[in-house]
Amino acid sequence: MARELIKGNEAIVKAALLAGCRSFYGYPITPASEIAEAAARYFPLAGGTFLQAESEIASINMVYGAAATGERTMTASSGPGMSLMQEGISYLAGAELPCVIADITRGGPGLGNIAPEQGDYHQIVKGGGHGNYRTIVYAPNSGQEMCDLTMLAFEVADRYRNPVVLMTDGAIGQMMEPVDFPALAVEAPVKSWAVRGNAETRGNLISSFHMLPEELERHERHLEEKYAAACRELVRWESWQTEDAGIVVIGYGIVSRILRTAIGRVREMGIRAGLLRPITLWPFPEEEIKRLAERVNGFLVVEMSNGQMVDDVRLAVGGRPPVEFYGRVGGTIPTTGELVDRIVRMSEVSHVRQSI
Amino acid sequence: MKREDNDGNGEMKGSKPDRGRVEVAVEECKGCGLCVEACPVGVMRLGEGFNSHGYHPAEYTGTGCTGCGVCFFACPEPGAITVLRLTMNR
Amino acid sequence: MYVKAYERPQSLYREFERKAEDRRSTHYCPGCGHGNLHKYIAEAIDELGVQDRTIFISPVGCSVYGYQYFDVGNIQVAHGRAPAVATAMKRALPESLVVSYQGDGDLAAIGGNEIMHAANRGENLTVFFINNAIYGMTGGQMAPTTLLGQKTATTPFGRVLQSEGYPLRVGELLASLEGPSYIERVALYDTASRMKARRAVHKALKNQIEGRGFSLVEVLSPCPTGWGLSPNEACDWVREQLLPVYPLGVLRDQSEHREGWVRRRAIVTPAEIPHVLGLRETAETVTVPNRERISGANLHPRIKIAGFGGQGVLFLGKILAEAGMHEGWHVSWFPSYGPEMRGGTANCHVSLSDQPIGSPIVSDPTLLIALNRPSLERFEAEVVSGGTIIYDCSLIDVAPARPDIDAIALPATTLATDAGNARVANVVALGACLAKMGMLNREAVTHMLDDLSREKGKQEVNGRAFEAGYRFVLDSPG
Incomplete structure (x- = not known):
C-alpha cells in the first residue's frame, strides 16, 4: 500500500x-x-x-x-x-x-x-x-x-x-x-x-x-x-443510516458527500434520515430502492441538475411513497445548511412525518 | 482474329506454342470488359452466354496470348482472371 | 507446361466467407476501381511477406466490406476516423503494418481533421485514398472532390463554385505539410496508369515496413455506376475529366530521409510501475492521531484559506492537509473552483477530522485565514460563532467586525519581510495556523517545508517565517 x-x-x-x-x-x-x-x-x-x-x-x-x-x-x-x-x-x-x-x-x-x-x-x-x-x-x-x-x-x-x-x-x-x-x-x-x-x-x-x-x-x-x-x-450502492430511516435521501458524487454531513446534522435534531448513494449509475440500484420503498415514508433526490437521476428513482419506486426532488444547477454546489433545511422541511410534511 | 488451327489449349499444331494463356472464372466475372479493352494483343472478348448473375463473362479467344498479365491487372475482381505462362522446365 | 503467372493474391481470401451471398465475387459494381486497388494492395502484401503483420482498416463507404476480402487482421471503423484508429493501433503495435483505406467522402469530408493530423504527426502508416469524385455507397451524392459542373444526386444542376466551392486537392493539401513522408497521386484508366499505381502501392507499404513515416496514395478511380457510364467510358472520363483537375505524380517524397520513424515504447514491467508513479510504500499500520496532546483543540477543524492568486493560498492548504494525513487524520483539500473563482482571488478548503469527512466543501469555517481584504470581507460572515479569523494585518487595513469570533491580526507580510522574503507570508500564516489549531506536530510541518524547497537559503527563510507566525500566536494574549 x-x-x-x-x-x-x-x-x-x-x-x-x-x-x-x-x-x-x-x-x-x-x-x-x-x-x-x-x-x-x-x-x-x-x-x-x-x-x-x-x-x-x-x-x-x-x-x-x-x-x-x-x-x-x-x-x-x-x-x-x-x-x-x-x-x-x-x-x-x-x-x-x-x-x-x-x-x-x-x-x-x-x-x-x-x-x-x-x-x-x-x-x-x-x-x-x-x-x-x-x-x-x-x-x-x-x-x-x-x-x-x-x-x-x-x-x-x-x-x-x-x-x-x-x-x-x-x-x-x-x-x-x-x-x-x-x-x-x-x-x-x-x-x-x-x-x-x-x-x-x-x-x-x-x-x-x-x-x-x-x-x-x-x-x-x-x-x-x-x-x-x-x-x-455489477450493481453497487452505499447505504448510510437507512435501517431506521423515515426519509431516504439519494445523491451521488459530491452531492452524496454534502448529504452525509447534512444527514449527520438532521440526525442530531432527531430526524431519522438516511443516505442511499448509487455507486453504479448503470446498472442502477433499483432493487434496493424498491426494497426501501416498501417501508420508508419518502425519498428525497438531490442532484446538481434539473432532475435526471430522479427519473430512475421514480421508475424504481413506482408511485409510492412520494419522491421529492431538490436540484441546484449552473455549477452551484448546495451547502450543508441548505440540504439540512430541505430535509427538515420534508420531515415536517404530514404524510412523511407520520412515523418519523 | 479467329484461328482455325487452335486446339483450345493454346498449343498450335505444327507451330510454336503461345507464350501465355488466360483462364476466366466465369462466375466471378462481371463482364465489365476492361480486360478486353486492355489486352495489347486483342485476345480477350466478352462471351455470348450469361453466367448465373446475368453477366456476359469475358473469355479468352484461345490463341495469341503473350502471358503479359495486363488483363489480370485491368480486372477488378480478385480471382476472375488467371494468367498462365509457358515454361520450358518439364 | 503452363504455370500460373498472375493469379489471385494470397492476401485476399479464396472464398469470401464473411459475405452473405455469392462468396466468389466482390460486392463492387462492374468496372469499379476498388477491386483493382484491393488486388494491388494484396499483391504488395504478398511480395513484402507481411500478411500476418498486416491490419486492414475498413472505412464507411463502398469499401466498408474490405474485411470480407483481405485475409489479414481486420477492423471496421466509424466514418472518417480510420487515421485516428490507425494511429492508436500502430502505437500499440509498432511491428504491425497498418493500412487505412478510405474514400473521398470518408477521408476528405467527414474525416478531414483526422487525416490532416495523422499526416502532420507523420504517423508511420499507409493510407490509400480512393478519389472517384462522388459518394458511391449512399447513391451518388457530391464529394469534396466532385468536379465543377459535375451532376450528382445532391448537385442536380452541377457543382457550382459559388455554392459548393472548388474540388478539394487532398494530395496537394497534405503534401504541403512537413509531416508526411510520401504522397503520390495515381489513376486507374489504362495499363500504364495501373502499373504506376501498383508501384506506388508497393512503395507506400514498403515505406511503413522500413519505418519511413506517413505514406498516402491518392487513386483516381472509375465509378461507372455513380457517373452513369460504361466501365470503359468511365476510364475515359478519368483521363479526360479528372486528370486536368487532379494531375498525377509524386507530390511529396521524403522517404529516403525518413529512416527509423518508429515509435517504440519503453519496456516497463508491472513490478516497476509503482516506482514509475512515485508511489512509496507506507506502513500498513496507520498512525493514530495523538488526541491527548491536543486536548482542548477542535478535532474537526474546517479551514478556509483565501487571498489573491500568487500568495500561495493553495500551497498553504496542501501543507496542512498533507501534515494532517501523515499524522493519521482524515483530511480533504478542495480548491477554489468554478463560480468560486473570480477576480484573481484564490481560496481553498481544508478539513481535518478523526472521523471520515463528509462534505469537503467548507461553507462554515471554524478557521478563516484571510491574506487580503476582499477575502476577509467576503468570508467573514461565513465563520461559525466562536470560530477564528487569522488575517494579514500588514495588508488588510480593516478588522473583522464580528464580536463572536476570535480575530488574530497577524502582520504576516511584515514578519515575512523580516524573515527574508515578503513572499513567504503564507508560511507565516501556516505557523500561526498550526499554533492556533494545536493538533498538528510543528516539526513534521517544518520538515515538509524543507523537503519542498531544496535550497538551503530558502529553507532558512521558510523556517524563520514559520517560527515567526507560530510564536506570534503563542505569545498573543488570550
Missing part, C-alpha cells in the same frame, strides 16, 4: 497504470485536464502511449483502435467533449471493445461553464449515442474511489467487453484526499479476440457492422444478454 495526498483527477491516472492501462488518448477540457496532464507525464514513463488528439472525436476513435489491439486504454473528458465522443462510444459498444472513459462533469448546456454540474447523467447513463447499447457507469465520490473504481472499471470493461464510464463531477476531480494505492500493478490480460498484427490473430475481425437485419438482431440479443448479466452482477 502506498498513501498519497492527491487530486482525484490524478488518482485516476495512477490507478489506470496500476490496472495495466497502457494508452491514453485525450483532448484538454476543464475540469478534466489534470487527467490528460498526469497521463502525459506518467504514461510514457510506464511504457505506454499518451497522445493529445486533435479532438474528442479523434480521441475516442484512437481508444477504439487501441482497444482493438487488446491493450487496456482510456480517455477522459467533460460534458461537451463527451457529447462529441458519443458516436465513438456507440461503435465501441457495438464492436464489443473494452475501454475506460472518465467524465468529469461541468455545467451545460452548450458551453455552459466549468463548474461542477451533474447534467451529464442522461447522456452518459442513458447512452447519448445511437442504437441499443449500454455503458456501465461508476460514480466515485472520493479520492479513494477514484483509484478503486478506476481499477475496477478496467477489469469490468474487459470482463464485459464494453465501455465503462467513470462519471463524477469537477468537485471530486479537483479535490485532494489521501488515497491508498496498491503496491502492485496488475498485468493486463491477453485477449484472443484482439487484432494484433500476428499470425494468431490474422483471422480476427473487429466490427460493429451487421448488414443483414437477422444478423444484427442476433448481435443485439447477445448484447442484451450481456447487459442483463451486468444488472445481476
Whole structure:
C-alpha cells in the first residue's frame, strides 16, 4: 500500500497504470485536464502511449483502435467533449471493445461553464449515442474511489467487453484526499479476440457492422444478454443510516458527500434520515430502492441538475411513497445548511412525518 | 482474329506454342470488359452466354496470348482472371 | 507446361466467407476501381511477406466490406476516423503494418481533421485514398472532390463554385505539410496508369515496413455506376475529366530521409510501475492521531484559506492537509473552483477530522485565514460563532467586525519581510495556523517545508517565517 495526498483527477491516472492501462488518448477540457496532464507525464514513463488528439472525436476513435489491439486504454473528458465522443462510444459498444472513459462533469448546456454540474447523467447513463447499447457507469465520490473504481472499471470493461464510464463531477476531480494505492500493478490480460498484427490473430475481425437485419438482431440479443448479466452482477450502492430511516435521501458524487454531513446534522435534531448513494449509475440500484420503498415514508433526490437521476428513482419506486426532488444547477454546489433545511422541511410534511 | 488451327489449349499444331494463356472464372466475372479493352494483343472478348448473375463473362479467344498479365491487372475482381505462362522446365 | 503467372493474391481470401451471398465475387459494381486497388494492395502484401503483420482498416463507404476480402487482421471503423484508429493501433503495435483505406467522402469530408493530423504527426502508416469524385455507397451524392459542373444526386444542376466551392486537392493539401513522408497521386484508366499505381502501392507499404513515416496514395478511380457510364467510358472520363483537375505524380517524397520513424515504447514491467508513479510504500499500520496532546483543540477543524492568486493560498492548504494525513487524520483539500473563482482571488478548503469527512466543501469555517481584504470581507460572515479569523494585518487595513469570533491580526507580510522574503507570508500564516489549531506536530510541518524547497537559503527563510507566525500566536494574549 502506498498513501498519497492527491487530486482525484490524478488518482485516476495512477490507478489506470496500476490496472495495466497502457494508452491514453485525450483532448484538454476543464475540469478534466489534470487527467490528460498526469497521463502525459506518467504514461510514457510506464511504457505506454499518451497522445493529445486533435479532438474528442479523434480521441475516442484512437481508444477504439487501441482497444482493438487488446491493450487496456482510456480517455477522459467533460460534458461537451463527451457529447462529441458519443458516436465513438456507440461503435465501441457495438464492436464489443473494452475501454475506460472518465467524465468529469461541468455545467451545460452548450458551453455552459466549468463548474461542477451533474447534467451529464442522461447522456452518459442513458447512452447519448445511437442504437441499443449500454455503458456501465461508476460514480466515485472520493479520492479513494477514484483509484478503486478506476481499477475496477478496467477489469469490468474487459470482463464485459464494453465501455465503462467513470462519471463524477469537477468537485471530486479537483479535490485532494489521501488515497491508498496498491503496491502492485496488475498485468493486463491477453485477449484472443484482439487484432494484433500476428499470425494468431490474422483471422480476427473487429466490427460493429451487421448488414443483414437477422444478423444484427442476433448481435443485439447477445448484447442484451450481456447487459442483463451486468444488472445481476455489477450493481453497487452505499447505504448510510437507512435501517431506521423515515426519509431516504439519494445523491451521488459530491452531492452524496454534502448529504452525509447534512444527514449527520438532521440526525442530531432527531430526524431519522438516511443516505442511499448509487455507486453504479448503470446498472442502477433499483432493487434496493424498491426494497426501501416498501417501508420508508419518502425519498428525497438531490442532484446538481434539473432532475435526471430522479427519473430512475421514480421508475424504481413506482408511485409510492412520494419522491421529492431538490436540484441546484449552473455549477452551484448546495451547502450543508441548505440540504439540512430541505430535509427538515420534508420531515415536517404530514404524510412523511407520520412515523418519523 | 479467329484461328482455325487452335486446339483450345493454346498449343498450335505444327507451330510454336503461345507464350501465355488466360483462364476466366466465369462466375466471378462481371463482364465489365476492361480486360478486353486492355489486352495489347486483342485476345480477350466478352462471351455470348450469361453466367448465373446475368453477366456476359469475358473469355479468352484461345490463341495469341503473350502471358503479359495486363488483363489480370485491368480486372477488378480478385480471382476472375488467371494468367498462365509457358515454361520450358518439364 | 503452363504455370500460373498472375493469379489471385494470397492476401485476399479464396472464398469470401464473411459475405452473405455469392462468396466468389466482390460486392463492387462492374468496372469499379476498388477491386483493382484491393488486388494491388494484396499483391504488395504478398511480395513484402507481411500478411500476418498486416491490419486492414475498413472505412464507411463502398469499401466498408474490405474485411470480407483481405485475409489479414481486420477492423471496421466509424466514418472518417480510420487515421485516428490507425494511429492508436500502430502505437500499440509498432511491428504491425497498418493500412487505412478510405474514400473521398470518408477521408476528405467527414474525416478531414483526422487525416490532416495523422499526416502532420507523420504517423508511420499507409493510407490509400480512393478519389472517384462522388459518394458511391449512399447513391451518388457530391464529394469534396466532385468536379465543377459535375451532376450528382445532391448537385442536380452541377457543382457550382459559388455554392459548393472548388474540388478539394487532398494530395496537394497534405503534401504541403512537413509531416508526411510520401504522397503520390495515381489513376486507374489504362495499363500504364495501373502499373504506376501498383508501384506506388508497393512503395507506400514498403515505406511503413522500413519505418519511413506517413505514406498516402491518392487513386483516381472509375465509378461507372455513380457517373452513369460504361466501365470503359468511365476510364475515359478519368483521363479526360479528372486528370486536368487532379494531375498525377509524386507530390511529396521524403522517404529516403525518413529512416527509423518508429515509435517504440519503453519496456516497463508491472513490478516497476509503482516506482514509475512515485508511489512509496507506507506502513500498513496507520498512525493514530495523538488526541491527548491536543486536548482542548477542535478535532474537526474546517479551514478556509483565501487571498489573491500568487500568495500561495493553495500551497498553504496542501501543507496542512498533507501534515494532517501523515499524522493519521482524515483530511480533504478542495480548491477554489468554478463560480468560486473570480477576480484573481484564490481560496481553498481544508478539513481535518478523526472521523471520515463528509462534505469537503467548507461553507462554515471554524478557521478563516484571510491574506487580503476582499477575502476577509467576503468570508467573514461565513465563520461559525466562536470560530477564528487569522488575517494579514500588514495588508488588510480593516478588522473583522464580528464580536463572536476570535480575530488574530497577524502582520504576516511584515514578519515575512523580516524573515527574508515578503513572499513567504503564507508560511507565516501556516505557523500561526498550526499554533492556533494545536493538533498538528510543528516539526513534521517544518520538515515538509524543507523537503519542498531544496535550497538551503530558502529553507532558512521558510523556517524563520514559520517560527515567526507560530510564536506570534503563542505569545498573543488570550
